[in-house]
Amino acid sequence: MDFQSFMEAAFNFDNYSELLPLVRNSIWAGAVLGLLGGLIGTFVMMRDLAFAVHGIAELSFAGAAFALLIGANVVLGSLVGSVLAALVLGVMGIRARDRNSIIGVVMPFGLGLGILFLALYEGRAANKFGLLTGQIVSVDNVQLNLLAGCAVVVMAALALIWRPLTFASADPDLAEARGVPVRALSILFMVLLGVSVALSIQVVGALLVLALLITPAAAALKVTSTPLFVVLLSIAFACVSVVGGILLALGGRIPISPYVTTISFAIYLGCRILGNRRSSARPARVRTAA
Amino acid sequence: MVSLRNAGLSFGERVLWEGLDLDIHPGEFFAVLGPNGSGKTSFLKVLLGLQPLGSGTATINGGPLQRGNRGIGYIPQQRPFAPDTPLRARDLVGLGVDGHRWGVRLGGRGHRDTVDALLAEVGSSSYADAPVGRLSGGEQQRLRVAQALATEPRVLLCDEPLLSLDLHHQQAVSGLINRQCHEKNSAVVFVTHEINPIIDYVDRVLYLAGGRFRVGAPEEVMTSEVLSDLYGSPVEVLHHEGRIIVVGLPGTAAHHHHPAGEV
Numbered sequence: 001m002d003f004q005s006f007m008e009a010a011f012n013f014d015n016y017s018e019l020l021p022l023v024r025n026s027i028w029a030g031a032v033l034g035l036l037g038g039l040i041g042t043f044v045m046m047r048d049l050a051f052a053v054h055g056i057a058e059l060s061f062a063g064a065a066f067a068l069l070i071g072a073n074v075v076l077g078s079l080v081g082s083v084l085a086a087l088v089l090g091v092m093g094i095r096a097r098d099r100n101s102i103i104g105v106v107m108p109f110g111l112g113l114g115i116l117f118l119a120l121y122e123g124r125a126a127n128k129f130g131l132l133t134g135q136i137v138s139v140d141n142v143q144l145n146l147l148a149g150c151a152v153v154v155m156a157a158l159a160l161i162w163r164p165l166t167f168a169s170a171d172p173d174l175a176e177a178r179g180v181p182v183r184a185l186s187i188l189f190m191v192l193l194g195v196s197v198a199l200s201i202q203v204v205g206a207l208l209v210l211a212l213l214i215t216p217a218a219a220a221l222k223v224t225s226t227p228l229f230v231v232l233l234s235i236a237f238a239c240v241s242v243v244g245g246i247l248l249a250l251g252g253r254i255p256i257s258p259y260v261t262t263i264s265f266a267i268y269l270g271c272r273i274l275g276n277r278r279s280s281a282r283p284a285r286v287r288t289a290a
Numbered sequence: 291m292v293s294l295r296n297a298g299l300s301f302g303e304r305v306l307w308e309g310l311d312l313d314i315h316p317g318e319f320f321a322v323l324g325p326n327g328s329g330k331t332s333f334l335k336v337l338l339g340l341q342p343l344g345s346g347t348a349t350i351n352g353g354p355l356q357r358g359n360r361g362i363g364y365i366p367q368q369r370p371f372a373p374d375t376p377l378r379a380r381d382l383v384g385l386g387v388d389g390h391r392w393g394v395r396l397g398g399r400g401h402r403d404t405v406d407a408l409l410a411e412v413g414s415s416s417y418a419d420a421p422v423g424r425l426s427g428g429e430q431q432r433l434r435v436a437q438a439l440a441t442e443p444r445v446l447l448c449d450e451p452l453l454s455l456d457l458h459h460q461q462a463v464s465g466l467i468n469r470q471c472h473e474k475n476s477a478v479v480f481v482t483h484e485i486n487p488i489i490d491y492v493d494r495v496l497y498l499a500g501g502r503f504r505v506g507a508p509e510e511v512m513t514s515e516v517l518s519d520l521y522g523s524p525v526e527v528l529h530h531e532g533r534i535i536v537v538g539l540p541g542t543a544a545h546h547h548h549p550a551g552e553v
Contacts, residue, residue: 159394170375173369178357
């Protein structure tokens with residue numbers, strides 16, 4: 001493939017105005033996922049759960065592949081897989097060290113199961129590939145409603161536990177002494193994370209969930225420490241990545257995920273450069289702790 | 291304020307302490323000393339309601355020990371925050387004020403004023419809007435004091451709050467704790483392995499060692515006779531310019547009272 005044909009495959013805006021209405025639902029879905037990913041991502045960063053997100057995504061993929069195989073609802077299968085994985089990590093892996101080794105053990109098993117189910121599946125190949133790398137499937141109204149409904153529940157729960165969860169994430173010792181149910185919050189958060197991962201997989205795929213749940217929040221943290229700005233920027237970055245990715249992917253023949261990941265990576269790079277400028281302009285205080 | 295009757299704590303066969311009768315009064319600066327593993331931190335966890343007593347009873351402010359008691363302030367060991375932590379100094383202090391409540395904090399002039407007052411009280415106003423991850427250990431520990439004072443506690447529990455701070459910040463932080471004790475009349479329980487930074491403030495000492503303990507004024511407890519008896523081996527306590535130097539602690543004990551703390 002020469003450069004010319006690559007560009008045609010990647011960026012094709014012929015008949016754009018006719019295509020756009022067809023993916024209206026996908027764009028809405030992307031915006032909802034961006035909102036959700038940006039919100040939950042800030043806690044993922046604070047709680048150092050990036051690797052856990054990856055692990056949950058693989059199990060979610062296995063669940064979705066199993067659902068595909070037996071002809072059940074794929075979103076449901078993916079939800080079951082990721083919530084189960086999140087619960088296991090939440091209950092067994094309290095300390096980061098334990099957690100990482102458990103993820104390292106569980107993740108390849110999940111991925112292997114998923115590949116097994118896909119190998120047994122005899123339906124359309126595009127369905128298989130989409131689970132891993134994402135797709136702009138024509139999201140129908142039922143799917144959009146399911147997605148938006150789940151997202152609203154997750155966001156409402158997150159709003160309810162926002163302050164104690166921030167406390168428990170930043171400062172678990174003091175939070176526990178103050179009567180915050182640190183452990184229960186940790187498990188509840190893992191469930192919310194599991195649901196968010198399962199929803200995100202529907203658009204960006206299992207392998208690239210990190211671009212939605214980690215990168216935007218990580219980028220936001222490079223440029224600000226004010227909690228409100230971190231959340232708003234993280235949401236904005238995630239929405240721009242997903243919706244922008246869908247709009248760019250529309251005419252081309254390439255799956256959606258490279259667009260999403262490239263945009264989100266570019267935002268991260270920009271924020272890093274900006275962040276380095278910020279810290280060199282105002283040098284970090286000299287640490288006096290011996 | 292803090293009351294223990296015949297209190298004991300053991301892990302399996304190992305008795306940390308037992309038969310402890312103790313009343314800590316308002317405005318009293320009470321230090322808990324002892325080697326590593328003697329049950330100093332467990333003593334604090336009992337008071338925080340995080341660790342049940344093995345035997346006996348205990349009350350704080352007349353009520354039972356339980357987590358989240360608003361009458362208690364807690365200053366944990368200094369543990370640095372990750373550089374990326376999305377909190378400013380004022381947000382951290384704010385969590386000390388109402389971090390245990392459900393929901394999202396909505397605006398609130400009153401909240402802002404409370405936090406500003408706390409920051410001013412511990413001398414942290416100049417870096418109120420700086421990210422906590424970029425503050426020094428000493429600056430972070432001042433914020434810990436502000437968090438602990440947020441509920442205007444009658445009892446202040448401190449777990450090695452001076453650990454890994456330089457001399458300047460040790461003095462600043464212990465001075466703040468002393469003010470809460472002797473000017474605002476809170477009871478202070480101060481767990482430490484090093485008495486010298488707080489020697490001018492301490493009213494009484496609980497010294498834990500080898501499953502036994504001794505309570506009394508520093509000059510009664512920090513003597514060669516008492517410590518030799520507690521450790522079951524000869525220990526020498528020297529006094530030098532108002533500082534206490536303990537020589538000959540058993541085992542690896544030499545580092546407990548390392549020279550850096552005796553400046």
